[in-house]
Amino acid sequence: MKRYWEDYVLLKGEECNGYFENNYKNSKSLFILGAGFDERMCEGIRCIGSAVHDMDVWLIRFQEAPNSDSLKYSTKVKDNLKTLYTFVQKEKVIEKEIKMWDLSGDLERPISDPSSAKFIVENLAKLQEYDVITVDISALPQNIYFILLDKLLGEYYGKKVINIMACENYLVDKKTNPVGIDERAHYFIGYGATGNVSGRKPVVWIPVLGECDKERLIKCHDFIMQESESEEICPLVPFPSINERRADEIILKFREQLFDAWNVEKKNIIYASETNPFQIYRRICETVEHYCKVLMPLGGPEQKENDSCRFVFTALTSKLMAIGTFLAAFNLKREFYNVNIAGLYNRGYNIGNAASQQGEAAGKNIVYCLCLTDDGL
Amino acid sequence: MLPTNTFLIRQNERVISEGAFISILSPQLLGFLNESCFERTLFINSTPGGGKSTLLKTFSPEILLELKENHSKETYQETFDMLKRWNVIDEKDVKLVSMKIECARENYSLIDDLYDNGKAVAVFFELLSLRILRRILLGILQCNQLEESDLEKIAFRSVPDEWAVLIQRYPTGKDIYQWALEREHNLCNSIEEMNTDVAVSMTFNNLSVLNLVSNDNILLSGKPIRQKILIIFDDVHALSHKQRRTLRTMLFELRPNLGVWLSQRMTALSAKDIFGTEGHIHREYEIINIDERIQNDKKGFYKALKDVSDRRVAMTYKDECLEDKLEKTFSKNTEKKLKDILAKIKGQVETLCNNNDNYTNLYQYLQNRDFQTDWESIVYWQALQIVIEREKKKSQMVFTFVSIYSIEEFLEEYNKVKKLAEYLVCYRYKLPIYYGMNTLYSLSSCNVEQFLDFAGTLFELRIALDFVSRKRKANLISQEEQEAAIIKCVEEKWEDITRTYSMGQQVQKFITNIANLGINHLKKNTVSYSGGTYTGFGIRKSELDKKLYENDTDSLIKMLKLCVVNNLLSCQEIKQGQAGVVHKVFYLNRWLCVKFKLPLGYGGWKPLLLEDVAQLMQGEK
Numbered sequence: 001m002k003r004y005w006e007d008y009v010l011l012k013g014e015e016c017n018g019y020f021e022n023n024y025k026n027s028k029s030l031f032i033l034g035a036g037f038d039e040r041m042c043e044g045i046r047c048i049g050s051a052v053h054d055m056d057v058w059l060i061r062f063q064e065a066p067n068s069d070s071l072k073y074s075t076k077v078k079d080n081l082k083t084l085y086t087f088v089q090k091e092k093v094i095e096k097e098i099k100m101w102d103l104s105g106d107l108e109r110p111i112s113d114p115s116s117a118k119f120i121v122e123n124l125a126k127l128q129e130y131d132v133i134t135v136d137i138s139a140l141p142q143n144i145y146f147i148l149l150d151k152l153l154g155e156y157y158g159k160k161v162i163n164i165m166a167c168e169n170y171l172v173d174k175k176t177n178p179v180g181i182d183e184r185a186h187y188f189i190g191y192g193a194t195g196n197v198s199g200r201k202p203v204v205w206i207p208v209l210g211e212c213d214k215e216r217l218i219k220c221h222d223f224i225m226q227e228s229e230s231e232e233i234c235p236l237v238p239f240p241s242i243n244e245r246r247a248d249e250i251i252l253k254f255r256e257q258l259f260d261a262w263n264v265e266k267k268n269i270i271y272a273s274e275t276n277p278f279q280i281y282r283r284i285c286e287t288v289e290h291y292c293k294v295l296m297p298l299g300g301p302e303q304k305e306n307d308s309c310r311f312v313f314t315a316l317t318s319k320l321m322a323i324g325t326f327l328a329a330f331n332l333k334r335e336f337y338n339v340n341i342a343g344l345y346n347r348g349y350n351i352g353n354a355a356s357q358q359g360e361a362a363g364k365n366i367v368y369c370l371c372l373t374d375d376g377l
Numbered sequence: 378m379l380p381t382n383t384f385l386i387r388q389n390e391r392v393i394s395e396g397a398f399i400s401i402l403s404p405q406l407l408g409f410l411n412e413s414c415f416e417r418t419l420f421i422n423s424t425p426g427g428g429k430s431t432l433l434k435t436f437s438p439e440i441l442l443e444l445k446e447n448h449s450k451e452t453y454q455e456t457f458d459m460l461k462r463w464n465v466i467d468e469k470d471v472k473l474v475s476m477k478i479e480c481a482r483e484n485y486s487l488i489d490d491l492y493d494n495g496k497a498v499a500v501f502f503e504l505l506s507l508r509i510l511r512r513i514l515l516g517i518l519q520c521n522q523l524e525e526s527d528l529e530k531i532a533f534r535s536v537p538d539e540w541a542v543l544i545q546r547y548p549t550g551k552d553i554y555q556w557a558l559e560r561e562h563n564l565c566n567s568i569e570e571m572n573t574d575v576a577v578s579m580t581f582n583n584l585s586v587l588n589l590v591s592n593d594n595i596l597l598s599g600k601p602i603r604q605k606i607l608i609i610f611d612d613v614h615a616l617s618h619k620q621r622r623t624l625r626t627m628l629f630e631l632r633p634n635l636g637v638w639l640s641q642r643m644t645a646l647s648a649k650d651i652f653g654t655e656g657h658i659h660r661e662y663e664i665i666n667i668d669e670r671i672q673n674d675k676k677g678f679y680k681a682l683k684d685v686s687d688r689r690v691a692m693t694y695k696d697e698c699l700e701d702k703l704e705k706t707f708s709k710n711t712e713k714k715l716k717d718i719l720a721k722i723k724g725q726v727e728t729l730c731n732n733n734d735n736y737t738n739l740y741q742y743l744q745n746r747d748f749q750t751d752w753e754s755i756v757y758w759q760a761l762q763i764v765i766e767r768e769k770k771k772s773q774m775v776f777t778f779v780s781i782y783s784i785e786e787f788l789e790e791y792n793k794v795k796k797l798a799e800y801l802v803c804y805r806y807k808l809p810i811y812y813g814m815n816t817l818y819s820l821s822s823c824n825v826e827q828f829l830d831f832a833g834t835l836f837e838l839r840i841a842l843d844f845v846s847r848k849r850k851a852n853l854i855s856q857e858e859q860e861a862a863i864i865k866c867v868e869e870k871w872e873d874i875t876r877t878y879s880m881g882q883q884v885q886k887f888i889t890n891i892a893n894l895g896i897n898h899l900k901k902n903t904v905s906y907s908g909g910t911y912t913g914f915g916i917r918k919s920e921l922d923k924k925l926y927e928n929d930t931d932s933l934i935k936m937l938k939l940c941v942v943n944n945l946l947s948c949q950e951i952k953q954g955q956a957g958v959v960h961k962v963f964y965l966n967r968w969l970c971v972k973f974k975l976p977l978g979y980g981g982w983k984p985l986l987l988e989d990v991a992q993l994m995q996g997e998k
Contacts, residue, residue, distance in 0.1 A: 067880045102490070104618050114490030121571050151571070180878055183425070184481060194504070194565040195483040215876060226482070347878075 001306070003285055004157075004331045008278040009371035014047070016165070016369045021051035024161070029055040030130040032148075033084075034062065035095075036139030037073035037351075038176070040167035040365055041080040042087065044136035047165075047367045049087035056130070057093045059084070060119075062144060065101045065108060068348035069179045080139070096123070098144060110182065110345040113189045116147040124155055134163040134369075137319055142343055143188075146326055150190050153330055157372065164370045166319040168275065170242065171364055173318050174211045180347025181216060185223035185314075191329060192312075192340030196227065201338065202298075202309040203228040204291050206270070206284055208236045208325045209250050210317025217257060220314045220342050228310075233264045234287055238274030238321060247271065272324070277370060280324025281331070284313065288332055288339075310338040320368055327370075380840055383689040384833030387430075387826070395443035398434065400452040401688045404459045405681035406825065407432060409670045412463045414636070415473060415605055416592070418628050421640040423667035424944040426826025429640045432667075433477065433609055435460075438519040441471040452688065464605075471520040475607040475636075476512035478505060481615035489617040491571060500568070501620055502627075503581035507561040509608060513590045514554050520604055521597065528554050530598045537588045539580045544589075584624075587633035594634075607636035614645030621645065629662065643668075644942040648934045649925050651941060652948065652961060671823040672949065679818045682828050686814075689829075690836070699832060700814045702839045704853040707752065711808055711856070715751040718806045722758045729765045735781050736765055742784050759798035760791045797909045800976045804899070811971050812859035819977040820863070822967045824944055830870075831968070834862040867971045878939065883994065887936055888945060890993040891965060892973035894983050899975075912975050913982040915951065915960035920987055933991045937963065945969065951982075960984060 011019050029052045031045060045057070059081075064070050084093070098119050102109040127133060133152065137145040149164065156162060187193045205224050207217060225231060235258060239247035251258070251269070258264040270287060272280040288311055296308040313329050315322035325341075332339045386401065406428055423429050434440060435456075445466055448457040460466045465473045480486075485504065489497045518527060531550025547553040567575040587608065588594070595602050613621060628637055643651060643666075671678045686699050707715070730736045739761055748754035764787065782790070803810040811820075817835070821828035838854045874888075875881035895911040924934065940946040946963045953960065962982045970977055 067883075069881075102617065109486060109617060111486075111490045114487050117571050118491060121573075179876060179881060181876060183877075186484060189487065189571070190569045192569075193484050193487055194568050195479075213876065215873075223482075 001285065001289055001332070001335050001337075003282070004334075005278055005281060005327060005372070009373070010276060010278060011369040011371065012275075013366055016044075016047045016367060017051045019369070019371070020048040024052055024132045026053060027131040027161075028129060029132040029134065030058060030127065031055055031088075031134050031136065032058045032060065033136040033138070034060045034140035034144070035077055035081060036062075037070060037076035037080070037349075038139040038172070039076070039080075040169060040172065041136075041139035042083045043167035043365050043367050044134075044138055044165040044369075045084065045087045047369075048134070052132075055088070055092065057084075057088050059093050059095045060098055060140065060144070061095055062098045062100050062112070062141070065110075065180070065347040066103065069350050070348035073349075073351065100143075110143075112141065112143040112345070113147055113186075113193065116144045117151060117189050120148050120151040124151070127152075127156065127160075130160065132161040132163070134165060136165040136167075137323070138165070138167040142315065142322060143345065146188050146322075146341065146343070147190065149326060150188075150330060153372070154190075162372045164323055164372065165367060166323060167365050167367045168318060168320050169365045170211075170246070170274070170318055175352035177213070177350050177352070178216070178344075178346035178348075179350050181213070181219070182345040183219075185220045185342045185344050188341045188343060191333065192342075196310065196338075196340070200228065201307075202232070202295055203312060204232045204234060204287070204309055205312045205314070206234050206236055206287060206325075207314045208280065208317050208321050209254065210238070210321065211250065211253075212316035214254065214257060216316055216344055217254060219344060220316070221257070221262065224312050224314075224342060232268065232291070233258070233262055234268045234270055235264065236270040236272060236280065236283065236321075236325075238317070239271040241274040246274065272321075274318065274321060275366075275368070277320050277324030277327065277368075280321055281327040284325065284328035285331065288328070288337060292337070306335065306337045310340065312340045312342050314342045323370065379844075380693045382833055382837055382840065383692045384686075384829050384836045386689075387829075395439050396447070397692070398440060399444060399456060400692065401685070402431065402435060402456055403681045403684040403688065404456040405677065405684055407435065407456075407459065408677065408681075409665060409667070410463065414638075415463065415465065415607055416634075416636050418633075418637045418662045419639070420662055420664040421638060421667065422643050422646065422664060424643055424824065424942060426824045426944070427667040427671075428825045429667065430611075431825070433611055433638070433640060436465065436473060436475045436607060436609075437477070438471065438474065438516050441466055441473065442520065442522070445469075445471050452691075470603050472604050473607055474513060474516040474520050474602070474604040475609055476509065476516050477609045477611050478508060479611050481612035483508075484615075485620060486615060486617040488568060489620055491568065492573070492575075496575075496577065497619075498623055499577040499582060500564070500575060501623070502584060503577050504561065504564055504568075506581040506584065506586035507557045507564070509584075509586050510590060511554060511557045511561065513595075513606060513608075514550050517550075517595065517597065517602055517604070521602070526551075532596045532599070533589060534594045534596055534601070537585045539582070539585045540589050543580060584627050584631055584633075587631055587635065587637070591634040605636065607638065610637070610639045613639045613641035625662075642942065646942075648938045651938060652921055652925060652934075668823055668944075668947070672947070675823070678821075678823060682818055682821060682825070683814075685825065685828070686817075686832055689832075690839075693840070699817075699836060699839065702842065702853055703813055703835065703859060704855045705813065707808075708855050708857060712751075714806065714808070715755060718802065719751055719755050719758065721806075722755060722762060722802070726758055726762050726765070729762065729769075735768075736761070738784065739764075739782060739787050742787075755802055756795060756798045757791065759802050760794050761787070763794050763798060763801070764790055796978060797976065800909055800978075804974060804976075809856040809860040810974070811863045811977070812856040816859075816863070816977065820967050820971065822944065822947065827944070827966075827968065831863055831866055834866045835859055838862055863971060867968050870968055871972055874945075878943070880936075880939065883936070884940065884945065887940070887994050888965065888969055889973075891946075891963075892969065892975060895975045895981070896973060898981075898983075909976045909978070909981060911981045911983045912970050912979065913946070913962055913964035914985045914990060914993075915962040915982045916985060916987060916990060918950065918959040918961050921961050924987055933987065933994060936994055937990075 033041065033045065096119065098112065099115045100110065100112040102111045135145065135149060153162060203224060207220065237247040237250050241247060270283050272283040292305045292308050296303050296305045299308045313325050315325040329339050329341050421429055444453055444457050444460065447453055448468060457466065485501060488500045492500055514528060514531060517531060518525065528551035529549050532548065533544060536544045544553065547556045564575065590606055592605050593601050690697055690699050726740065730740050743757055743761060764782065800810060802808065817828060817832050820831045835854060838858060842852055842854065874885055878884050891914060894914060898910040924931065941948050945966050947966065949962050951960050951962045964979060964982065967977050
């Protein structure tokens with residue numbers, strides 16, 4: 001299989017500024033970010049804002065569910081916006097809106113997936129004018145940035161410079177809990193959303209784990225299990241990580257599900273660095289290739305290697321690790337592997353406000369930038 | 378290794394084999410169906426865990442084949458007989474081909490969000506048509522135990538006009554199947570890639586595929602197939618509002634000659650449908666509301682739950698019931714407390730009887746009566762206390778004389794208040810309240826999955842008994858242990874509310890305030906209701922109807938709907954008091970009664986005005 005990001009550029013913290021200044025100082029640039037309550041929203045633009053001279057900003061506002069718990073953080077959003085305007089001029093900022101909920105009828109229905117897809121398709125032509133597109137996912141929900149990046153890379157990968165930025169702080173992730181979790185998982189658009197037409201194949205599920213609720217993991221498992229008779233589970237955990245015991249803690253948290261209920265073999269556990277999405281990408285690709293090779297003989301003489309089983313990825317983890325998962329899915333799909341990404345909708349977030357948590361998390365933000373310039377395609 | 382907790386197996390899980398599914402299926406839960414249901418359009422509504430998935434899975438080709446093949450097995454017999462009566466199966470044949478459209482999993486609502494009006498409907502119907510056609514063809518093969526190559530033997534007797542050109546081009550089952558598969562594949566790809574130029578065919582502009590695959594129209598080797606056709610739309614609530622409306626209209630206009638079932642959560646219904654007067658009028662199609670059916674036949678439902686429990690226990694422990702392992706008598710610690718409790722209650726009754734000769738006969742009767750146990754004695758004395766307190770309150774309210782009870786009249790009254798007396802003693806003197814099979818049945822609140830949750834926690838203890846009984850003498854689960862396990866499960870469910878609902882904290886506040894109505898009433902010590910205290914509230918139906926038609930998006934109506942469709946409150950219509958005054962009574966789900974230490978019996982509800990109920994949504998009461 002052809003791997004798009006065998007060699008890669010991953011920048012960290014202050015390196016980003018120098019890199020952008022040296023390479024894209026005079027390029028026509030676009031910076032896309034979400035208008036969220038996450039305190040890391042402006043960290044990306046803080047890093048590179050001064051380095052690029054000709055940069056437009058698309059500020060994505062996403063409508064919350066009525067009664068969403070996130071609505072109580074509207075002051076934080078306002079504060080973030082104030083901060084944003086200290087780094088960019090107001091006239092450079094174009095606001096875009098993505099509808100997250102369909103409120104027609106008696107039922108509130110999550111529609112962030114199709115809305116994001118529609119948004120990017122409708123705006124593809126406008127992206128033509130830019131040479132460099134940077135998407136900062138720090139304050140964007142997974143349901144939006146997976147689809148946005150899929151369409152963006154699908155259209156412009158190899159044609160334009162595309163960067164993904166994320167500000168990492170696992171303590172902030174730990175205290176930000178999704179609430180109002182949807183009753184069942186779903187597949188993302190472009191990754192199995194309309195159901196699997198090609199019949200039943202063995203399923204290999206790679207849940208990329210972080211500090212999420214057990215409930216979310218179980219819901220994803222039940223959803224995937226429902227249409228598969230044979231299933232292999234390969235959990236991916238962050239190791240090495242800043243907190244050396246993070247992988248142990250995660251495995252300990254989910255031990256009942258993983259080992260007692262689902263009989264996961266310990267040798268199936270995949271380890272990858274929490275701060276290097278390209279390593280996660282590579283580990284997942286290796287796993288996929290391995291299973292395809294092993295299971296191919298079961299499909300008979302006409303079985304193609306990449307069609308011998310179906311893979312489902314779930315990123316229940318930090319943004320940086322989720323991006324690694326997404327890159328693997330994107331690459332594999334383009335190479336005609338059966339890849340699905342499963343996720344869960346939720347109706348907002350609750351931020352833990354214990355003083356100890358606040359203090360501990362402060363000052364631990366680190367900005368990462370993945371430069372997806374293409375030499376390979 | 379510990380045995381599996383069979384109560385935690387959910388019947389819609391793929392992990393369990395067909396055999397295990399049938400073994401743990403209680404046919405009594407399907408009792409509301411009849412033969413004609415398989416030839417009609419039917420809406421099946423329920424709250425989560427009401428048993429829809431089990432119902433639908435029962436009629437899948439895999440389960441029907443397994444039943445046919447092994448119908449003589451003891452655990453299959455009852456289900457087989459029931460399905461045979463409905464002409465769904467017999468010893469030789471499976472007589473029903475069902476196929477399922479999974480509206481949630483297959484994400485049809487996506488189409489509505491991606492495409493504009495006309496195109497969205499066309500793509501939706503095209504995808505549905507292709508899937509129905511393909512899955513019916515596969516179902517026919519499966520039910521007749523044929524191979525995929527036998528698709529060639531399938532043809533159609535008559536072809537609807539819309540399909541004429543297609544069927545002419547692809548005349549056999551094999552041809553049309555291949556064509557449908559490829560087209561479905563392309564269509565799904567187009568949707569996933571957001572291809573707005575997707576070409577749709579006029580063939581599918583309505584659901585004429587239902588006429589193509591209707592009963593008696595499919596031929597196998599030139600002869601009509603032996604099976605009836607049933608199309609199941611599962612989780613219809615996951616479709617968009619527009620899609621639900623279009624599908625309903627289309628089915629009504631088409632009136633297909635086959636069975637169509639649409640199963641949905643009550644969440645898909647409007648507040649008017651759930652609470653309003655029109656909600657109960659059967660329209661052009663039949664509606665089965667599983668929760669309502671169960672409410673109307675609680676006895677039958679509890680019998681079914683016993684069957685469900687016995688079948689699950691039998692998978693691990695032959696010839697045993699869960700009840701056998703639940704301690705029915707008090708522990709030694711509790712026994713020790715009873716003498717003190719008896720003395721206290723007697724003392725209280727004595728105080729009530731002081732300077733009042735009306736109850737001397739009853740007091741003397743209980744003093745002289747031989748009780749077999751302290752507990753029996755306590756309950757009688759507590760019952761007498763209830764009777765006296767009620768009479769006193771009645772006389773204060775209407776200034777009438779206190780009724781004088783004969784011993785026979787008191788004994789008659791005792792039977793009515795016995796349960797309440799038992800509860801009050803346990804509540805006031807901190808004895809275990811929630812234990813035993815009857816508690817488990819009550820805790821189900823007419824929901825099978827809820828019963829399985831609570832019974833499962835006790836069965837977990839049953840499994841553990843085998844491993845600890847060597848160390849301790851008893852081999853039963855004590856009342857205290859039962860109660861502790863139930864309370865732990867309740868606490869988890871309570872915590873889940875904040876995780877599951879976006880308005881979780883508001884919901885908890887609302888529920889707490891409803892429970893406080895009951896708690897405050899208990900504190901007043903008047904025990905004027907058959908259940909002991911309020912476990913719900915009632916709103917005049919006329920008042921609620923008026924509100925619904927004025928503004929059904931009001932935050933109170935929304936909260937009531939949220940609680941009812943998620944089975945936190947149950948809604949019943951009760952006629953009481955002045956003639957003609959009907960109330961909509963909202964009872965707490967019985968597990969919420971455990972949370973607030975309220976009695977599990979129904980009966981006590983407080984009549985409230987809408988504005989009072991709105992107040993319950995505000996701060997702590």
